[in-house]
Amino acid sequence: MMNLEPRNPADFPVDVILYPGHDKAFRRVLEELAQKCPTQFLLLSGVSGQPIACEGEKGETNLAALGALLAGDLAASQEIARLTDQYQSYQMILREGRESTIFLSEAGPFMILFARVDHNVPLGWARILILETCRQLADIASARPDELASLDLGLHEEHLSSLIGDRLDSIWSG
Amino acid sequence: MQINWQLRELNLKIVYYGPALSGKTTNLEQIHARVDPIHRSDLVSLKTHEDRTLFFDFLELELGRINNLTPKIHLYTVPGQSYYEASRKLVLRGADGVVFVADSSPEFMHANKVAWGDMNTHLASHGIAPDQVPVVLQCNKQDLVCAVDPETMKNLLNLYNIPTVSAVALHGEGVLETLKLITRGVFTRMQQQQQVCA
Numbered sequence: 001m002m003n004l005e006p007r008n009p010a011d012f013p014v015d016v017i018l019y020p021g022h023d024k025a026f027r028r029v030l031e032e033l034a035q036k037c038p039t040q041f042l043l044l045s046g047v048s049g050q051p052i053a054c055e056g057e058k059g060e061t062n063l064a065a066l067g068a069l070l071a072g073d074l075a076a077s078q079e080i081a082r083l084t085d086q087y088q089s090y091q092m093i094l095r096e097g098r099e100s101t102i103f104l105s106e107a108g109p110f111m112i113l114f115a116r117v118d119h120n121v122p123l124g125w126a127r128i129l130i131l132e133t134c135r136q137l138a139d140i141a142s143a144r145p146d147e148l149a150s151l152d153l154g155l156h157e158e159h160l161s162s163l164i165g166d167r168l169d170s171i172w173s174g
Numbered sequence: 175m176q177i178n179w180q181l182r183e184l185n186l187k188i189v190y191y192g193p194a195l196s197g198k199t200t201n202l203e204q205i206h207a208r209v210d211p212i213h214r215s216d217l218v219s220l221k222t223h224e225d226r227t228l229f230f231d232f233l234e235l236e237l238g239r240i241n242n243l244t245p246k247i248h249l250y251t252v253p254g255q256s257y258y259e260a261s262r263k264l265v266l267r268g269a270d271g272v273v274f275v276a277d278s279s280p281e282f283m284h285a286n287k288v289a290w291g292d293m294n295t296h297l298a299s300h301g302i303a304p305d306q307v308p309v310v311l312q313c314n315k316q317d318l319v320c321a322v323d324p325e326t327m328k329n330l331l332n333l334y335n336i337p338t339v340s341a342v343a344l345h346g347e348g349v350l351e352t353l354k355l356i357t358r359g360v361f362t363r364m365q366q367q368q369q370v371c372a
């Protein structure tokens with residue numbers, strides 16, 4: 001007889017799992033960066049582009065679109081580095097502008113940090129702080145809570161696939 | 175896939191893959207046009223000057239709360255032109271499901287076959303065995319007079335156990351059906367992964 005048991009969530013084949021408590025820790029680290037280095041906007045996203053946390057004025061920015069573009073930009077840059085035999089972890093992309101500078105950096109293997117920094121901030125100073133922040137963010141993401149067994153997304157619902165299909169029908173205008 | 179336990183949010187990535195001009199971007203354009211704007215993002219397209227996909231197209235669907243879960247589906251296309259192979263590989267990274275958009279014109283059968291083989295190579299390079307990721311075959315442009323029928327296309331591509339949709343994406347036919355099939359496939363696979371035989 002088959003006995004089906006919930007699997008440890010940490011064993012899911014996912015890019016990033018955000019546990020309760022991660023969100024607060026990410027925000028604390030991003031706030032610290034914003035205090036040390038005048039940033040206009042910070043966005044932490046997964047390597048597949050899904051936004052995780054942000055800090056500062058996002059204005060009208062579409063975070064989903066920005067996350068997708070960051071993921072594409074970083075993935076392309078990583079591939080360029082691999083093709084030219086220059087790849088290493090925690091590499092950074094820099095885009096200088098008249099009013100602000102954009103930094104795009106790996107935050108461990110599964111996350112990306114986007115930072116828009118005021119142009120008055122010395123690049124070297126911003127670079128050091130952002131890299132340090134990325135390492136802290138990666139450490140937070142790698143920490144897992146003890147009470148994994150109590151976490152349940154409700155994926156065992158028998159009719160979940162049908163419910164998803166019904167919802168797609170309902171948002172489709174034909 | 176990204177799981178946010180705090181928000182009970184599930185982010186999934188579905189990639190539309192296929193040979194050049196098979197209708198991958200058209201699928202996303204139709205979804206964008208037909209889904210209620212409060213449930214979708216803007217369509218982001220990185221195009222060449224000739225209006226061809228340079229890197230990818232992107233569209234996010236927000237399905238709202240379902241059974242105490244908030245699924246968000248991120249749809250991507252790959253560039254079909256042969257010299258953008260490296261970009262196609264990158265877009266496939268982290269894919270939870272793939273829609274293979276095949277061109278039903280008889281002269282495109284070889285291109286379909288090559289693209290299918292390339293896709294499996296790229297998935298393998300990301301450590302994903304082809305049978306580990308849900309795939310839906312969409313036989314697009316079925317309105318062509320000389321269109322190859324879906325059964326024949328499956329045989330030509332040696333695909334026997336893959337859900338298949340007959341489509342005319344330009345007119346929206348088969349687009350929702352494809353999206354529903356791949357989404358269901360992804361959720362079913364996730365449910366299977368959540369359970370282990372003890």
